[in-house]
Amino acid sequence: MKSFTKLVAASVVAAVTAGAAAAESIYVPNLSYRTGPFAATGIPLMNGQRDYIAMLNARDGGIGGIEIEYDECETGYSTEKGVECYEKTKGTAVVTQPWSTGITLQVLPQTNVDQIPILAPGYGFSPMSNGETFQWAFNPPASYWDAASMILQYIADGDMSNLAGKKIAHLHLDHPYGKEPIPLFEAMAEEHGFEFLPIPVGLSEMQNQSAQWLQIRRERPDNVIMWGWGAMNAGALTEAVKTRYPMDQFIGVWWSGHDGDLVALGDDAKGYKSISWSAPAPDAPVMAAIQEQVIDAGKSDVGADELGWVFYQRGILISAMLAEGIRKAQVIHGEGDIDAVQLRDGLASLDFTQERIDEMGLTGMIAPFSTSCTDHTGHSGGWMLEWDGSQFVKASDLLQADRDAIEPLEATAAAAYAEANAPWPMNDGC
Amino acid sequence: MLYKIAGQFKTTYRADQALYPIREDAWLLGVILVLAWIVFPLTASEFAFQTLLIPVLIYSLAALGLNILTGYAGQLSLGTGAFMGVGAYACYKMVTIFPEMNLIAALLLSGVFSAMVGVVFGLPSLRIKGFYLAIATLAAQFFLIWLFEKWAWLYNYNASGAIQVPNIDLFGVAAAGPLASSVTQYYVILAMVTVITMVVINITRGNQGRIWKATRDMDIAAELIGINLMRSKLMAFAVSSYIVGVAGAMFVFLWRGAAEPNLFDIELSFRVLFIAIIGGLGSILGNYLGAILIVALPVVLNIVPEWLGLDIKSATLEHLNIMIVGTLIVGFLILEPHGLAQLWRLAREKLILWPFPHEGRQ
Numbered sequence: 001m002k003s004f005t006k007l008v009a010a011s012v013v014a015a016v017t018a019g020a021a022a023a024e025s026i027y028v029p030n031l032s033y034r035t036g037p038f039a040a041t042g043i044p045l046m047n048g049q050r051d052y053i054a055m056l057n058a059r060d061g062g063i064g065g066i067e068i069e070y071d072e073c074e075t076g077y078s079t080e081k082g083v084e085c086y087e088k089t090k091g092t093a094v095v096t097q098p099w100s101t102g103i104t105l106q107v108l109p110q111t112n113v114d115q116i117p118i119l120a121p122g123y124g125f126s127p128m129s130n131g132e133t134f135q136w137a138f139n140p141p142a143s144y145w146d147a148a149s150m151i152l153q154y155i156a157d158g159d160m161s162n163l164a165g166k167k168i169a170h171l172h173l174d175h176p177y178g179k180e181p182i183p184l185f186e187a188m189a190e191e192h193g194f195e196f197l198p199i200p201v202g203l204s205e206m207q208n209q210s211a212q213w214l215q216i217r218r219e220r221p222d223n224v225i226m227w228g229w230g231a232m233n234a235g236a237l238t239e240a241v242k243t244r245y246p247m248d249q250f251i252g253v254w255w256s257g258h259d260g261d262l263v264a265l266g267d268d269a270k271g272y273k274s275i276s277w278s279a280p281a282p283d284a285p286v287m288a289a290i291q292e293q294v295i296d297a298g299k300s301d302v303g304a305d306e307l308g309w310v311f312y313q314r315g316i317l318i319s320a321m322l323a324e325g326i327r328k329a330q331v332i333h334g335e336g337d338i339d340a341v342q343l344r345d346g347l348a349s350l351d352f353t354q355e356r357i358d359e360m361g362l363t364g365m366i367a368p369f370s371t372s373c374t375d376h377t378g379h380s381g382g383w384m385l386e387w388d389g390s391q392f393v394k395a396s397d398l399l400q401a402d403r404d405a406i407e408p409l410e411a412t413a414a415a416a417y418a419e420a421n422a423p424w425p426m427n428d429g430c
Numbered sequence: 431m432l433y434k435i436a437g438q439f440k441t442t443y444r445a446d447q448a449l450y451p452i453r454e455d456a457w458l459l460g461v462i463l464v465l466a467w468i469v470f471p472l473t474a475s476e477f478a479f480q481t482l483l484i485p486v487l488i489y490s491l492a493a494l495g496l497n498i499l500t501g502y503a504g505q506l507s508l509g510t511g512a513f514m515g516v517g518a519y520a521c522y523k524m525v526t527i528f529p530e531m532n533l534i535a536a537l538l539l540s541g542v543f544s545a546m547v548g549v550v551f552g553l554p555s556l557r558i559k560g561f562y563l564a565i566a567t568l569a570a571q572f573f574l575i576w577l578f579e580k581w582a583w584l585y586n587y588n589a590s591g592a593i594q595v596p597n598i599d600l601f602g603v604a605a606a607g608p609l610a611s612s613v614t615q616y617y618v619i620l621a622m623v624t625v626i627t628m629v630v631i632n633i634t635r636g637n638q639g640r641i642w643k644a645t646r647d648m649d650i651a652a653e654l655i656g657i658n659l660m661r662s663k664l665m666a667f668a669v670s671s672y673i674v675g676v677a678g679a680m681f682v683f684l685w686r687g688a689a690e691p692n693l694f695d696i697e698l699s700f701r702v703l704f705i706a707i708i709g710g711l712g713s714i715l716g717n718y719l720g721a722i723l724i725v726a727l728p729v730v731l732n733i734v735p736e737w738l739g740l741d742i743k744s745a746t747l748e749h750l751n752i753m754i755v756g757t758l759i760v761g762f763l764i765l766e767p768h769g770l771a772q773l774w775r776l777a778r779e780k781l782i783l784w785p786f787p788h789e790g791r792q
Contacts, residue, residue, distance in 0.1 A: 034745035074744040079693065083686070084481045084729060105592055105688045109608030125590070174579055176590035176690050183589045202579070203692050413589065420586075421596055421608070 025067040026326060026338065028053065029089040030097045036076030038230040041258050041311065042099075046072065047302045048315020049097075051294045052286070056323060058293040063323055064330040066337055070319075077230075079103050086110070094343045095119050095322060101177040104137075111136035112425050116340040117347055119325070121318045122254055122277060125417075126180060126410060129377035131348065133414040135427035138347045140321055141369040141380035142277040145410070146401035147253050148181040148225075151275050152188055153399055154251070154384050155223050160402075164193040169216055171209075171236060172227035174200035181227060181253075187409060197221060206232040213239040226252040234261040237269055247271035247387075254278070257385055257392060259309040267389040277382040278314040278366055279394055282307065285361030286316060310385065310392050317366050324350055324360070348373050352380070367398050373430040379403060433782045449631065452782075466620060471613055479612035481729045484685050486721045487616075487623045488677055493705040493717040494630060495673030500703075501711035502634055503666030504646025505555050509567040510702045512574035513671045514678025515694030516544040519584050521679035522593045526586055533600045533683070537622065540679040541672040547574070548671025555663045559649075571696055578691035592690040595683050606683045615684040622680065626673060631714055633669070642666055643712075674702075708759060710769025719770035723762070728755055 030049055033042040053070040062068050073085035082103030086096055096111070096118050098104045104124045111118055118137045120128070126143040128134045142150075156162040170185055172178030182198055189196035197219060199212050209232075216224060224245065228236055233256045240250055248271040257274025281287070287307065294300045295307075306312050329338045329346025338346070351370040357363060369378035379401060386395035418424035433454045440446040450456040470483055496510050520543035524536045551570035555563050578584060585593045597607030604610040605618055633639055644652035645662045653659050682689045701724065709720025731751050735742045742750070766773040780788040 032744060035748050072744040074748040076748060079686070080485075084732075087477045087480045088733070101590070102592075102688075102690055102693075105590070105594065105690070106686060109594070109687065113608055174591075175692065176592050179589060179591050200579075202576075203695070420588075421594060423597065423609075 024337070025062065025069040026094055027069045027071065027089075027092045028095060028322065029071045029073055029085070029093045031075045031082050031085045031099050031103060032072040033075050033077040033099065034072075035074060036078065038077040040260055041230055041233075041255070042077070044258075044260070044302070044306055044309050044311040045315040045318070047300065047306075048312040048317075049319040050315075051290050051300050051302065052316045052319035052323070054299055055286075055290045055293045058297065058299075059289060063326050064336045066330075068323070068326070075099070075103065079106060083107070090114050090116055094326070094338065094340045097318075097322075098124075101125075101175070101180070105176060108134070108137060109421055117344045119318075119322055119347065121321055122314075123177070125413075126184075126406075127413040127417060129375060129379075130410050130414040131372070131374045131376040132427050132430050133418050133424070134376060135425070136344065138325075138371065138376045140347075140350060140371055140376070140378045141352070141366065142382055142401070143377050143379075144180045144227075144253065145184045145406050146377070146379055146403075147275050147382070148184045149188070149401040149406060150382055150384075150399040151225055151251050151253075152185075152192075153402065154273075154275070154396060156192075160188075160192045163188075166194040166223070167197060167219065167221045168194055169197040169199050169219065169221035169224045170227065171199045171201065171212060171216070171224055173206070173229055173232055174202045177229060178227045183413070184406065184409060185225075188405070191405070201228070201232055201236075206230065207235045209235050209239045212236075213243050213245070216245065217243055223249045223251065226250070226256045228252065228256045233258060234264070237261060237265055237272065240272075241265055241268045248273070251275065251384075254314075254382070257387075258311055259306075259392065260311075262387050262392075263390075269387050270389045272387045273395060274310075274385050274387075274392070275382050275399070276310065276314075276385050276392075277380050278310065278317050279364060279383050279385065280308055280310050280313050280392060281362075281364035284363050284365055286320075286365075287313075287361075289361060290316070308391060313365060317362065320360060320362060321350060321352075324352070324356075347371065348376065350378065352378075373427070433778070433784075435782055449635075455778075463624075471616055474612075474616075476612055479616055480685075482726050484612070484616055484619060485725050486718075487619050488681050488685055489702065489705055489725050490717045490721040491623050491626060491680070492674055492677035492702045493709060493720060494627065494714065495670045495675075495677060496702050497706045497709075497711060497713070497717055498630065498634070498642070498673065499666050499670035500706060501713065501716075502639060502646060503642040503663060503670075504649075505552070505663060505666060506560060506564040507567040507670070508564050508696070508699050508703070509551060509570035509574070510674055511694045511696060511698030512571045513544045513548055513674040514681055514698065514702075515574055515578055515689075515691070516547050516671075517541060517675030517678030518682040518689055518694070519578060519593065520544065520675070521683055522595075523584065525596065525598060525683075529596075533598050533605050534618070534622075537676055537679045537683065541676040544675025544678065545668045545672040548667045548674075549664050552664055552667030552671075555667065556660055568696075571699055575691055575695060578694065590690075592688055593682070594688045595686075598683075606687075608687065610684075619680055619684050622676065626676065627714065630673070634714070638665065646712075704759070708762060708769055710771030713769065713771035715774065716769050716771030719774065723758065723770065724755075727758070731755070 032046045050070055053068050057067055075081040075085055077100055079102040083106055086107050096116055098107055104120055120139045124139045126145040128137040128139045129143050185196050201209055201212055226236055250272050252274040254276040257276055262269050325347040328349050329342045330336055332345050333342045348371055352368050354368050367380040369380035371378045381398050381400040383394045384396035385392040435452055438453055499505050499507050517540045521536050521540035525531055554566040585591055595607050597609050598605055603614055605614050641657050641662045644657055649659055705720035705724050710716030728751050
């Protein structure tokens, strides 16, 4: 009898704790880097991500009534620390936000085993778009190959045959990230008859690119496209100003359009462009909500002049995509406290229609897109942003990537990845 | 205190020259081996395997390799990271060209490649010493990283320029790649590290070890007593690079799972060098102590506030961590310039002499 009472007592305790656990929050860690060589670009992004979640918690009490527990694990952009953070958080987290191509590479095969989605908005492998192969990885709303294609179209003014005979240099970080668009550029160069000139910048030469710019001066390319990050962006822009390379022929990817890098150059960098799937919209309703709920409440680290920065607002959009994924997952599964596997279904059914974008207060910040089981990117397209001497402004209408040209390349690359990592589980349910 | 040497008589020369002449030392080693082989793998979480146990073992092995060169043979090297890279890339090429190859054999063979590269870059050591040699090995560091980036054959023309470890079975169990469990990987690493450590202990206590020490302490005197300096130095480079290469192959295959060229950058070389210096040059035990301090301590410091229920921002914590570890390194080096191994040696002697006072270093 005595043992029976004990058993009952034990089960009551267990039931109560389990009940308490169920009412807990959704844990959303972010592998941030506010320290180390890339901190300058990391901090505004992380601030945006954190502030959006804080705003949701303060205004709506989380998502679907469940509080979102946003937490940062500092990596300093080091792959080793990143894996440490992944191991530390994967037990309770619903998502991994690796924030570096190196960490993504390392975590990607693990997610199949651990069953946890990777959210890598606008970075990571371009072939991750192929949802049948990369069932756990999401890179909405546009991939690097999309970016490359959009830049080429902008240079060609919409008609790719204009590219024939041109010489286009690709100044890139000599790192998986910088090499990512090369296969697409090479394929395009062959198809449209322009000369493609890759110019790598080693990690140790980021701040001193005199050799690379000497080469650019000698080769006189019609355009320079930049895939830079961290200190490399500022280094390249300074060199470009010094060598008087025409700024309006210099175009960066979205990670090379950081206000912080350009402020110091001011008017000298006028005309520099960066393709971007996000656009700064200081008047968007979401900004007012963040101002009211988070910044005025003293819960944010962001400086007053940084609110309009492209990177801060992009951070907001990244968290907005995650929040929308959580909301969708809650709708699909009919429960608030979703887990990692359920979140995958949410991320695979993101539907950013113009109405939904307006409803979320993101008007003008992002173009409509939607993901599916087979398409994990959505391909929203993007705008060409131009530095006007003090800030980035939209310099083009919405550009769209040439998906017909990219898709076969993505399929080949995804198949090659799956083959190299055999046995690789495919998602046949799509 | 804990050591009671009274009553431990040696009746043969063999017993007197034993690796562990004092019984307590042997027991201590036994306890450590039981912990490493049985207790840790049974109790460790995935997190502990991936961030504490496996990295400490791999870094210890790399430092052990460097210690042979720098600590025993006295040749300073700043190319450790690149030699680890040679091991890793060699292993990658072997398992992708011959998928049927046994993983252990691939790991052991990859050391041969780094040994060959090590000997080539060790040639300057015949003419130059000290800091000058360090600069020559620095050339190896930069050249090899450049090679890993530019020679696309090394990473099988992968578009991202990185190598990714495929799934490899070892005796029917997944041992490398995403499907492998941490316990399996830990046991493979532990077995390799244990065996290599035993071999190294024997080498350094034997003839070759004495030749190296003579070379280190005074090369002219060593030459006068008939030691072939060229052979001694190149042998040190070969053995050291072999171990470093095996450590590098395990680093990528049994732990990281993927690697890009800059992983093997100068920072890795410095990290391994710090482990060897703080642990103690010319000591085997020191490599393990150094690796625990440099690799495991920051990880533990990162989770302490969480245990205590303190709410510190992750970035602040990282800054605190750097400060604490930095202070500790400086502190240990002031306290004992010869490293943690010497600190342990002194503590042990104090314990043996206790309750009589120990007069400090000899």
